[in-house]
Amino acid sequence: MAYRYLLFHKPYNVLSQFSDNSSPEQRRSTLKDYIPVENVYPVGRLDHDSEGLMLLTDHGALQHQLSHPKFHHPRTYWVQVENIPTPTAIDQLRKGGLVIQNYRTRPTQVRLLEEEPPFPDRDPPIRYRKSIPTAWIEITLTEGHNRQVRRMTAAVGFPTLRLVRVAIGHLQLQGLAPGEWRNVTSEELRSLLHWMNQTQPRPRLRTPRSHC
Missing domain, CATH: 3.30.70.1560 (Alpha-L RNA-binding motif)
Known part of the structure; x- marks a missing residue:
């Protein structure tokens, strides 16, 4: 089964998650109000009072690499x-x-x-x-x-x-109005996966033990 990769323009005062457990009078809009796709999760987050580009995916390894500070994305x-x-x-x-x-x-x-x-x-x-x-x-x-x-x-x-x-990275907000989402294009996905492969940690080579 293919992974899903979505770009979303998060509006102001929307939570970067799919649920809000606050009381009804304090509840804010969430990603569920805009994105009718199941089992995708945001890569990183934007505060409720920030706006702009979010990437969502069900590709766990990519999500980890884009979120982890050691990869400097x-x-x-x-x-x-x-x-x-x-x-x-x-x-x-x-x-x-x-x-x-x-x-x-x-x-x-x-x-x-x-x-x-x-x-x-x-x-x-x-x-x-x-x-x-x-x-x-x-x-x-x-x-x-x-x-x-x-x-x-x-x-x-x-x-x-x-x-x-x-x-x-190379993914751009341009072309998305607040509240809109779209699938990542094949060209964008190729660049994204290329970056992922380039930044994956390589296994350490073990020095052979001497049998002398």
Whole structure:
């Protein structure tokens, strides 16, 4: 039986899981409200207040490799922040070494976007302050600590207002509206499986014992 691989554009305030055990008055939307496919599970997660690309599959080995931090699989985010980040702040994010909780961030790729991305308005909208401008930056991480992007931008003085994951490796959000999903294409799957094969740990060779 063939494995399933799906891409999904998670909207704001949707949980990255198929069930919510909260009380009825606190219950949020889940993946089950959007994806009518059984036995697939998200690779990693997005917080309820984050949006963007998710990969779901029933391929357990691939799920493990894409989720495990030792494989350093890149994930790219477009992040709307409060105020205009300074070159110093961008450099701090890029170089890594920010102390957040109990870890230091790795070096990462960061750039200031010249134009606002053409995303639909968020519901509910972000908080706007007339006296404070906003800007969008692109951040590509190869690690995935809890709420890391938000903590990184806050650590350099530019709080995150909106966070959208636009890529998981070579897989792209482009073409998916919020709440839409699709099957991974054959070309995307070939690249995904090639990466998996390239990053699989190779067995250690044992040195033959001498019988002397």
